[in-house]
Amino acid sequence: MFRYAEVLVDVANRRLDQSYHYFIPDNLSVKIGMRVLVFLQNRKVQGLVVNVTHDLPEGLENVKLKPVSEIVDDGSLVPPELIELAHWLAQTTICSIAQSLHTVWPLLKGKIDEWVILIASIEDSDVQAQKWLNPEAFQAITVLNRARRKAISLKIFLKRADISGETLDKLLQQGWIKKEARFVSPYEAGSSQKIVDKQDDLLPGNRVNDLCFSRCGRPYKLTLEQTTAVSSVLKALEEGSSQTILLHGVTGSGKTDVYRELIAQVLDQGGDAILLVPEISLTSQVAQYFETLFGEQVIIMHSGIRPKEKMKAWEDILAGRKRIVIGARSAVFAPLPNLRLIILDEEHDNAYKQDENPKYHARDVARKRMEQRKGVVLLGSATPSLEAYAAAQSGRIRMLTMSSRIGTSVLPPVEIVDMRKELQTGNRSMFSLLLQQKLQERMEKGEQTMLFLNRRGYSTFVICRECGYVVSCPNCDISLTYHTQGQAMRCHYCNHHELPPHACPNCGSRYIRFFGQGTQRVEEELQSLLPEVPILRLDFDTTRSNEAHNQILGKFRRQEASILVGTQMMAKGLDFPNVTLVGVIAADQTLNMPDFRARERTFQLLTQVAGRAGRSVKPGEVVIQTYSPTDDAIVRAAHHDYKGFFWEEIGYRKERKYPPYTHIIRVLLLHDKEDRVIKGANDLGACLLQGMQDPEFGNTELDILGPSPAVLPRLKNQWRWQISVKGTRQDLLRAFLHRGIQRFFQSPASNGIVLNVEVNPLSM
Incomplete structure (x- = not known):
């Protein structure tokens, strides 16, 4: 039995963003990948065990370690490769490890809550005597006795029992009840949403309906270009090395047929596959297309699925009952046991980039996962991103081309x-x-x-022709858009809405009109x-x-x-x-x-x-x-x-030295007070300039752009400033910025400032 556990604490705080060592009590069997509860600075938090060992690292031999408090669950282990992926994600997106862990393994989500547990039996004579001596205490014990497993959340207990703090203390002192910190997962909550939302029927004219499939036979016939593409990807899979392939096929060239044939071949060989589409709205129609051939082996995964359904889906995936995952961006993390192929359809689409921390791109995550598994990433598009096409032109990735539409159709004039x-x-x-x-x-x-x-x-904006006043959102620096539905002006960022004015709020003129x-x-x-x-x-x-x-x-x-x-x-x-x-x-x-x-x-x-x-x-x-x-x-x-x-x-x-010839990392600073965010931005800028003096960065081509107000200086009542760093080597850029941010968080100016870091942002 191991003596010590290295635990990544689930705290999105850069000052505490690291692993800590705890000793393992004799009554606990702790394994790598387990969720545990530990004490950190006198409060109980969740953590993930990333290593167990008999020996402590140098410098900790004489340190008195706190014990692992308890195991959250021993039946749900995070696979080691996904722990490695979370570390990689935190490093490459410059976010906290806690944030990356929640992204990679969403089942970690939850909170520590205080529970009350009934120890005494309601049949005890001392307890029964409380009917007359202290009816309030007896009512509280009755509430607990009726609860499932005779345990209940403290908040719910106080509400249902309707007791005073004095009575609660007395029950604790008598030893009839006890309080305990427990981890509560949102996945325990009920949900009735179905995982796969199917259309009511297959409709006339739908290509899914026009083609006939069966599990044992695939009667469709691929074109010569499609056959060549399939053969090339299968050959890459046989080579057993991590590869990225760009499939550049014009609109209507039958890229979906290629995906379908590749997935069928991968499944025949005992492998699993992920097919990503840009938006949640596309998942059900794409899944329906594949379900006709692969049946119940297909599952949809996206952020719109409710927690309990997601937990069931992940259980099916880990058990091997689901072998094809179709979904939007977050489906790239699906823990398929025999993952061999990840396909990104419409790979150029901006929806593959996450807007919130960690600001990952699904394409990068797919490459990392196939690097771990020695599999293939297939990028499909009629209009590839310049970065992907440039990589193909330079030979860093392979490219396949389909230049003709299938059948008799041609590209329209x-x-x-x-x-x-x-x-x-x-x-x-x-x-x-x-x-x-x-x-x-x-x-x-x-x-x-x-x-x-x-x-x-x-109309895209409402303007006064007399003074030029534009009706804007009070929470965001953006003009309001007029919608006839509801006869209201709306902000497309925070959803603030108001009625259009009959006269200009600035000058009183009645010449206020809709434009755009x-x-x-x-x-x-x-x-x-x-x-x-x-x-x-x-x-x-x-x-x-x-x-x-x-x-x-x-x-x-x-x-x-x-x-x-x-x-x-x-x-x-x-x-x-x-x-x-x-x-x-x-x-x-x-x-x-x-x-x-x-x-x-x-x-x-x-x-x-x-x-x-x-x-x-x-x-x-x-x-x-x-x-x-x-x-x-x-x-x-x-x-x-x-x-x-x-x-x-x-x-x-x-x-002009833009990507893909350089890399850009942008830091967005947010605070609800303008002076605080300006001070924070200037302080971060100073920390970055100080970093230019470090020997390892002194001779590097780095440009610091800013600090300056963001294009939208205020959004949802948050003031926003930004700093960008530009350079040719992404690894040096990350290291430089990471060190600057560490310096920044040691200064008082960082208090209350929220940082959003984005590597190679898709929009400036």
């Missing part, structure tokens, strides 16, 4: 409309004359249209243009309920509506055979964002949304409306020319 000329001809509508004409043609043919605008709401356009306004003006045509809208406002997303898409697939208006939610993974026209209302909205990735995002969005047209036997067309018709990102997207766009954009990045 794209026409660019200069909206400046539309204004000159007197057309002040948001729809160009060309788009109006093509909409009418689709109605006459009985075909469907998708219209894209990446802005929800009716959102999907609600597109829907309204489209209904005026085509009053008899049924229209659906797909955006965050129309999909707030769990089933709304599937219901809207189901109606459109059944052709109950001729036009679907939506945001980028409809640019991913949708396949409607009757859609022959796609219109982009305003391509400039993403193009003119103050971010070095703006042109890349614009190209990706336009290419992806254009790819929704003509995916079956009927040919498609695309109309892009813009005020920047000659911009390279728009022109290249119109020609489906990814290579041309890549070489132009990569030259721009190299010239």
Whole structure:
């Protein structure tokens, strides 16, 4: 039996962010991966055992160690590789180990709570005598006696028994009850939510319904490009070394068929697989596609699943009952025992980056996991991220290409409309004359249209024409968006809402008007243009309920509506055979964002949304409306020319020393008082400048940008400042910043400051 345990304490505090040693009492059998309760600075906390040993590290031999208090559960051990993954995640994202542990193994979540336990028997004569001597005490004992296992949370006990503190003390002194600290997990709470949300039925025209599968046979036939891609990945798996492969396939080239065949082969060989999709809303329809072949071996995992269901799902995964995990970003941590393949569909999508600490990218985590397992990461996209494509061009990862659509369908022709000329001809509508004409043609043919605008709401801001006052959110430095639904102005960050003013709050003028356009306004003006045509809208406002997303898409697939208006939610993974026209209302909205990735995002969005047209036997067309018709990102997207766009954009990045030629780590400082966050930002800046004098960083090319206010200086009543560090070597950048943050937390200016650290942020 081991004598000592090294325990990572579950405290998200950088000053205590380390492991501690405790001695193991003789009555406890402690193993690596167990959750235990230990005392840290006179309070009981949860911890994870990461090592057990007979000997203490040097310097601790004469230190009096505290004992491990108790084992939380002995039936749920965190696998050693996931403990290693948590350490790696904390190091690479520069967050606390506690935060990374909760991310890697979410079953750790819970809290220490005080419980009351009944020791005496209610049948004892002394207890029975309390009926007359102290009815309040007897009532309290009765409450405990009725409780499950004769134990109950102290808070619940005090509420149900309705006793005074004096009576509680007397019961404790008499030895009839005792208090005990217990770990309470949210996974013990009840839940009725189903893990897999299926659509009511497979709908006509759905490719899932069109293809027939069986477990023993797969009657579909792969194209030559698909067969080559599958063979190449299988060969990489046979090599038994960690590899990353980029599958660059145009929209409609059948990447999903490749995923399906690869997963079937991996399962036949005794392995497990993870398939990641960018958004939770896509998981059920993708899972349905795979369930037709793999049945109950498929399980959905994402952050929307309730705790109790997640615990059951993880038990099934660890037991080998579920071998294919399909889900959004967090599914990358699924503890499959024989994991061999991780696929990221639409790998370029920003949704794969976590917004909260630890700010990990699912692509990086997938690579680390396959490094541990000697497996393959497959990155699939029609518009790969510049980082992934550059890595393929330099030979750091392999690339497979599928340049043709499956079947007889071809990539749709794209026409660019200069909206400046539309204004000159007197057309002040948001729809160009060309788009109006093509909409009418689709109605006459009985075909469907998708219209894209990446802005929800009716008007994007409300402004006074007299003084220029813009109605803004009182909690965030952002203008309010007007929504006709509810006739209110809303903040898309904190959800503050208020009624639109009849007069300017600043100068009293009645010339206060709505400007800009959102999907609600597109829907309204489209209904005026085509009053008899049924229209659906797909955006965050129309999909707030769990089933709304599937219901809207189901109606459109059944052709109950001729036009679907939506945001980028409809640019991913949708396949409607009757859609022959796609219109982009305003391509400039993403193009003119103050971010070095703006042109890349614009190209990706336009290419992806254009790819929704003509995916079956009927040919498609695309109309892009813009005020920047000659911009390279728009022109290249119109020609489906990814290579041309890549070489132009990569030259721009190299010239200005942007990723992938450099790495950036951004630190966002938050506090509810502006002066405190400014002082903290300046103090952190000084700590970083001090670090430049350290010998190991003195000759390194490092640039410190800031401190400066964030693009949104105030969000949800939190003031925000930022500092960025830029350099060519990511390992040195991390070490430099980590040391600077350690210095910062030793100063009084750090009190109350929240730090959000992001390595290679997707948006500046």
